[in-house]
Amino acid sequence: MITTRAAVLNEIGAPLELTDIRVDDPEPHEVRVAVTHVGLCHSDLHYMTGTVPTDLPVVVGHEVAGVVEAVGSAVTSLSPGDRVTGALTPSCGRCANCEAGHSTQCTRLEEVRLRQRPAFETVDGRPIERLAAIGAFSQHILLRENALVRLPDDVPLHVGCLLSCCIVTGVGAVFRGAQVRPGSTVAVIGCGGVGSAIIQGARLAGASAVVAIDLDDDRLKAARGYGATHTINGADADPVAELHRELGDGVDYAFEAVGSARTAETALALLRPTGTACLVGIAPMGTELKVPALDFFFQEKRLIGSYMGSGQAREDIAQFARLYQQGRLMLDEMVTRVLPFAEINDGFEQMKSGDVTRIVVDLQA
Ligand SMILES: NC(=O)c1ccc[n+]([C@@H]2O[C@H](COP(=O)([O-])OP(=O)(O)OC[C@H]3O[C@@H](n4cnc5c(N)ncnc54)[C@H](O)[C@@H]3O)[C@@H](O)[C@H]2O)c1
Ligand SMILES: [Zn+2]
Ligand SMILES: [Zn+2]
Numbered sequence: 001m002i003t004t005r006a007a008v009l010n011e012i013g014a015p016l017e018l019t020d021i022r023v024d025d026p027e028p029h030e031v032r033v034a035v036t037h038v039g040l041c042h043s044d045l046h047y048m049t050g051t052v053p054t055d056l057p058v059v060v061g062h063e064v065a066g067v068v069e070a071v072g073s074a075v076t077s078l079s080p081g082d083r084v085t086g087a088l089t090p091s092c093g094r095c096a097n098c099e100a101g102h103s104t105q106c107t108r109l110e111e112v113r114l115r116q117r118p119a120f121e122t123v124d125g126r127p128i129e130r131l132a133a134i135g136a137f138s139q140h141i142l143l144r145e146n147a148l149v150r151l152p153d154d155v156p157l158h159v160g161c162l163l164s165c166c167i168v169t170g171v172g173a174v175f176r177g178a179q180v181r182p183g184s185t186v187a188v189i190g191c192g193g194v195g196s197a198i199i200q201g202a203r204l205a206g207a208s209a210v211v212a213i214d215l216d217d218d219r220l221k222a223a224r225g226y227g228a229t230h231t232i233n234g235a236d237a238d239p240v241a242e243l244h245r246e247l248g249d250g251v252d253y254a255f256e257a258v259g260s261a262r263t264a265e266t267a268l269a270l271l272r273p274t275g276t277a278c279l280v281g282i283a284p285m286g287t288e289l290k291v292p293a294l295d296f297f298f299q300e301k302r303l304i305g306s307y308m309g310s311g312q313a314r315e316d317i318a319q320f321a322r323l324y325q326q327g328r329l330m331l332d333e334m335v336t337r338v339l340p341f342a343e344i345n346d347g348f349e350q351m352k353s354g355d356v357t358r359i360v361v362d363l364q365a
Contacts, residue, residue, distance in 0.1 A: 001025060002032075005363075006120070006138035007344050008128065010057045012050040015345040016137065021059070021128060022121045023140045028074035030142045033084060037161045037338070038136045039063030040347050040359045042192060042259070043282060047131055048348070051284040058129035059120060061137030062088055065151065065161035066363075075145045083157060084148045086164035087313035090133055093146060102311040112144070137344065139363050149317045155324060158338050158360050159331035162193070163317045163324075165308075166358065167331070169280060170197025170257070172309020172316055174205055178253050178278040182206030185251040187243060187270045188228070190258035191219040192351075193358045194280060196226045196334055198255045203227030204328065209247060211270075213239045218354030226330060240269045250275060259283045265291055273299040278306050334358050340365035 002023050007016035026032050044060040046052040054060075068082040078084065090113060091098050091106035098106050106112065118127035119142045120135055128135075135141055151160045170193075174180045186202040188195050191214040202210045203226070211230040212223035220231040232242045244250060250272035256264045259281030267277040268291050295301045309316055323329035336356045339347045347359040 002140060003123065004138055004140040005341070006059050006135070007061070007341070008057050008059055009048055012048070012056070016048070018342065020123055021138065022123060023138070024115070024117050024119050024121075024142065026070055026072040026142055027115060028072040029144050030072045031068055031075055031078055031145055031148060032070040033064075033066040033141050033143060033148070034069045035064055035066040035136055035139055035141055035363045037065045037158045038361050038363060039161050039165065039193065040351055040361065041165050042194070042351075043165070044131065045348060045351070046259075046282060046284075052282065053285060054131070055129045057122070058131060059135035059138050060131040062086065062131055062134045063161050063165035064134065064136035064141070065157040065164070066141075069140065071145075078145060078148060078150065083151045083153070083160070085151055085160045085317060086134065086136075086143060087147050087149050087168075087317055088132065088134060088164055089308050089311075089313065090144055090147050103313070104307045104311040137361075137363075146314070149314055152321055152325060155321050158362065159324070159335055160321070161360060162331055162334060162358060163320055166193035166197045166334075167320055167329070168309035168313050168317055169306070170194045171201035171204070171320055171329070172313070173198055173255060173278055173280050173306035174201030176310035176312060176316070177304060177306030178255070178276050180205040180207060180253050183208045184253060185209040185211075185247060187211040187213060187251045187254040187267070188223075189213045189234075189239070189254070189256050189263045189267055190281060191223040192257065193334065195255070195257035196223065196357050198257055198280065199223055199226040199228050200329060202253075204323065209251070211243055211247065211251065216354035222357055225333060239266060243270050249273070252276070253278065255280055257281050261287050261289050264289050268295060268301060268303055271299075271301050273301065276302040276304060278304050280306055335360050338362050
């Protein structure tokens with residue numbers, strides 16, 4: 001067991017508290033990672049503000065990169081000193097869903113997450129929860145070997161962390177989830193970290209039009225840099241009417257990257273007949289959708305969801321890292337600012353500002 005520093009959420013709606021915690025030794029399939037950089041994702045905020053329930057105290061944070069420090073006795077593919085990012089949905093690799101390439105739907109998740117002892121404890125020995133069995137706002141974390149991907153030397157850790165959540169989620173939703181075809185038309189509602197990654201995915205997929213929709217003009221300006229060909233500010237105009245005015249009968253694919261019933265319903269309304277709406281934003285617990293049933297029959301529309309890139313994160317992250325090396329996937333541009341660990345709460349405040357795509361925290365600074 002080691003002692004390290006973590007940002008702990010002790011109370012819903014309260015700031016994170018930088019505190020010493022204890023981290024258990026790695027179990028046979030686990031790796032202890034010295035965390036260097038973590039991106040601030042809206043999913044962390046969902047837990048911090050209570051829109052998604054969590055036990056307390058908890059260490060949130062999941063968009064993570066770092067350096068392997070110690071490995072469990074059964075680990076074969078990683079060694080101390082390896083630079084890594086997360087492939088964050090733990091999976092057994094052997095159940096029917098894992099075998100079929102849908103690791104995000106592993107049926108043995110509970111079993112995989114089970115540990116002999118708590119991974120994190122307070123210094124006086126009380127267990128601390130970890131968001132999704134990760135808890136990346138800690139200078140040291142434990143992840144299973146198959147939840148890590150080695151990063152090439154020329155992918156800096158402060159941008160490499162984005163690959164583990166917003167990039168694999170957004171670009172994965174385009175290629176694995178909706179399977180966007182070259183020449184097709186795409187709309188993206190919400191242009192934060194995840195939406196910007198979807199826009200880049202649509203550009204890489206060869207979409208002939210990419211319509212970015214947000215409530216903030218600065219986010220829309222940045223969206224053009226990532227590959228949007230059209231922008232609509234939903235605060236000034238009805239996005240459905242505006243999009244139909246610009247693109248006729250609608251788009252082939254509409255992605256929702258906000259997390260609300262209203263924007264999910266808008267995604268379906270933006271589609272042309274036979275189009276696919278893909279929900280990526282996480283709506284508050286208990287949210288229900290109200291959608292016109294006839295859209296599915298007479299217009300043959302499809303409504304799907306995509307979680308963490310739809311299940312092939314290890315392979316995809318390695319490929320997306322190569323696209324970054326070739327200059328085709330923009331990561332440096334997405335990191336608006338790198339803040340020292342002590343300023344993590346300011347970082348969550350700054351996320352609300354339109355000139356931010358992603359704030360990254362340097363846990364060693
Ligand atoms: N499916 C997954 O696997 C997955 C993974 C990561 C994040 N998420 C979820 O994706 C969502 C986006 O995450 P993020 O980190 O990019 O958030 P973010 O805070 O960086 O960006 C959200 C964006 O949505 C815009 N927005 C808010 N309301 C809007 C509206 N009504 N119409 C248009 N735009 C609006 C904001 O201006 C902002 O640009 C969150 O709900 C997050 O929890 C899902
Ligand atoms: Zn995330
Ligand atoms: Zn499985």
